[in-house]
Amino acid sequence: MSKPTLLLHLCCGPCGAHISEELKADYQVSLFFANSNIDTAEEFAKRLAAAQTLAEYHGLPLVVDDYNHAEWLALVKGWEDESSFAKAMADEPEKGERCRLCYRYRLLKTVDKCAELGGDYFATSLSVSPYKDGEAVVLIGRSLSPKFLERNFSQNNGWQKSIAAAKSLKLYRQNYCGCEFSKRQGKEAFVN
Numbered sequence: 191m192s193k194p195t196l197l198l199h200l201c202c203g204p205c206g207a208h209i210s211e212e213l214k215a216d217y218q219v220s221l222f223f224a225n226s227n228i229d230t231a232e233e234f235a236k237r238l239a240a241a242q243t244l245a246e247y248h249g250l251p252l253v254v255d256d257y258n259h260a261e262w263l264a265l266v267k268g269w270e271d272e273s274s275f276a277k278a279m280a281d282e283p284e285k286g287e288r289c290r291l292c293y294r295y296r297l298l299k300t301v302d303k304c305a306e307l308g309g310d311y312f313a314t315s316l317s318v319s320p321y322k323d324g325e326a327v328v329l330i331g332r333s334l335s336p337k338f339l340e341r342n343f344s345q346n347n348g349w350q351k352s353i354a355a356a357k358s359l360k361l362y363r364q365n366y367c368g369c370e371f372s373k374r375q376g377k378e379a380f381v382n
């Protein structure tokens with residue numbers, strides 16, 4: 191019996207490095223790079239190159255969404271100003287309302303692509319990183335479609351396994367989440 195198909199949204203190569211391998215055991219996996227949150231076309235290209243390396247290594251198809259940062263900026267309008275930014279970042283770095291809007295935006299793109307491709311399931315690497323709100327990612331995915339694979343990939347040392355896999359593949363590892371607002375945090379500790 192053939193395995194069910196799964197579209198895995200990749201937020202970046204490193205976060206998908208371990209789970210691509212893990213999911214291949216049970217699903218026919220295709221990768222989906224949909225990240226208009228990234229602040230510049232140059233940075234988008236660097237992260238896409240890492241996703242391409244990962245896809246080639248695992249022999250998986252990679253689908254790439256159009257880059258449209260203006261559309262993403264319109265979505266988070268109201269959360270980009272200094273006061274909103276400070277409010278969102280005060281106690282929950284990368285876990286504020288702007289980030290939830292951002293998760294939802296990328297998951298919706300994945301829902302649409304999964305439907306277009308006739309896929310059985312979809313998932314996202316967004317929950318791998320401890321800098322993200324994995325519970326929010328799962329709640330949003332669940333609310334969008336019954337095809338969402340409800341897994342918080344940060345569990346069972348998912349982050350550590352991802353870093354190890356990314357290092358072994360020599361993938362580009364960025365030092366900020368993606369949007370210009372995460373850059374302004376100047377969070378040197380964030381190394382993906």
Ligand code: SF4
Pocket residue numbers: 227228284285288289290292293367368369370371372
């Ligand atoms: S910090 Fe990351 S998750 Fe949050 S809005 Fe920016 S790119 Fe999206």
